[in-house]
Amino acid sequence: MKQKVEEQAHVPAFAFQLAKKCGAKTRRGTLCQGPATEKGRCRFHGGAKGSGAPKGNQNALKHGLYSHSLKNHLYESKKLLKFSLCSKGEI
Ligand SMILES: [Zn+2]
Numbered sequence: 001m002k003q004k005v006e007e008q009a010h011v012p013a014f015a016f017q018l019a020k021k022c023g024a025k026t027r028r029g030t031l032c033q034g035p036a037t038e039k040g041r042c043r044f045h046g047g048a049k050g051s052g053a054p055k056g057n058q059n060a061l062k063h064g065l066y067s068h069s070l071k072n073h074l075y076e077s078k079k080l081l082k083f084s085l086c087s088k089g090e091i
Helices: 002-009 068-088
Strands: none
């Protein structure tokens, strides 16, 4: 009788049990066992390859204060200012 119970435990009862597993690392350190979607992760774990906004998406841009281009521009300006002050001998 006990053997029958063990045999039944290995037979998947639902379709999601046959589906590909998500495999994302959980907070417990184990792999997520949720059924994966088309992109490879479950409904809780995103970040699969090919997901997210396309490159150069400006939908969330408000002022650009933290944008890469402004940071690079300020960095170059500071460098130029420092170079000009050094060449005059003020620093
Ligand atoms: Zn998952």
